[in-house]
Amino acid sequence: MKATHKHTKILVGHQPVELNPGQFVFGRNVAAEQLASTPQKIRTCVKTLKKLEFLTIKSTNKYSIITVINWDSYQSDEEKITSNLTSKQPTNNQQITTYKNNKNIVAQFKPTNISTEKEKFSAEKNKYPFKFKRKVSLPKNFHTTTDMIEYAKELRYLGNPDEHTKTMILSASANGYKYKDWHSAWKTWLRNEIKKNPDLQEKEKVWADV
Numbered sequence: 001m002k003a004t005h006k007h008t009k010i011l012v013g014h015q016p017v018e019l020n021p022g023q024f025v026f027g028r029n030v031a032a033e034q035l036a037s038t039p040q041k042i043r044t045c046v047k048t049l050k051k052l053e054f055l056t057i058k059s060t061n062k063y064s065i066i067t068v069i070n071w072d073s074y075q076s077d078e079e080k081i082t083s084n085l086t087s088k089q090p091t092n093n094q095q096i097t098t099y100k101n102n103k104n105i106v107a108q109f110k111p112t113n114i115s116t117e118k119e120k121f122s123a124e125k126n127k128y129p130f131k132f133k134r135k136v137s138l139p140k141n142f143h144t145t146t147d148m149i150e151y152a153k154e155l156r157y158l159g160n161p162d163e164h165t166k167t168m169i170l171s172a173s174a175n176g177y178k179y180k181d182w183h184s185a186w187k188t189w190l191r192n193e194i195k196k197n198p199d200l201q202e203k204e205k206v207w208a209d210v
Contacts, residue, residue, distance in 0.1 A: 003068050012063050022071025026057070026064045040154045130182035138172045142182060151187050155194060156202035164190055 002024040009018050012025055019025070026046075028039040035042070046066075049055050056067045128147065130139050144165045152161045168189050171177070179185040194201045 003066075003071060015062070017063075017065070019065070020067075022068040023065055026066045038151060038154065040151075128181075128183050132180055132182075135178040135180045137176065137178050138169060139182060142169060145183070147183065148186055152190060155190065157190065157194065157200060158202055159193070159200045161190075164193065 003022050004019045004024060005021055007018070007020055009016055010025065011017070017025060028042045028046075031037075031042045032039045046055075046057065050057060053069055055069055058065045058067075129145070130142060142165070144161045148165070149161050152159075152164075157164075165186065168186060177185075
């Protein structure tokens with residue numbers, strides 16, 4: 001949980017922001033990066049949680065503040081669970097470390113597994129093979145990935161993702177463009193293409209009330 005446990009004040013950029021228990025500062029792009037997702041998916045999840053009345057969100061032009069509804073009751077339940085664990089397990093077996101006061105609650109039940117970390121890195125590399133530590137020229141094997149195709153579907157793109165990739169390859173080769181993350185660059189190019197030609201995006205369906 002990223003929500004704060006008590007009334008606190010933090011800095012967002014150079015602006016002080018006051019937070020009450022159960023609130024946290026939220027940004028779609030940062031959340032997408034942390035969760036290896038996309039801003040569009042994060043936005044959809046937040047809208048769903050808001051519709052189900054799990055949270056409320058107050059937005060400004062720079063950031064949003066999310067408030068978890070019934071935060072106090074969740075903390076009460078959590079305290080009961082922690083109490084039960086404490087009474088049933090010896091102290092040396094309990095591997096729960098709670099960080100409060102503006103820190104996340106982190107439950108640690110297993111030690112760091114090096115092989116697991118390697119597997120995560122390998123999976124990340126397979127999903128984003130064109131993401132590098134520094135800016136590089138167009139990769140020789142650059143192609144349309146599954147992730148790119150899924151992103152095009154999310155944007156309701158009516159064009160051909162492979163044709164979009166070919167156009168990008170020709171332009172990047174001719175102009176010597178360099179990017180650190182060619183996946184993100186591809187997505188940016190796609191959004192710009194849709195902006196220039198709105199007909200390439202399927203119109204969102206509007207359902208009439210019955």
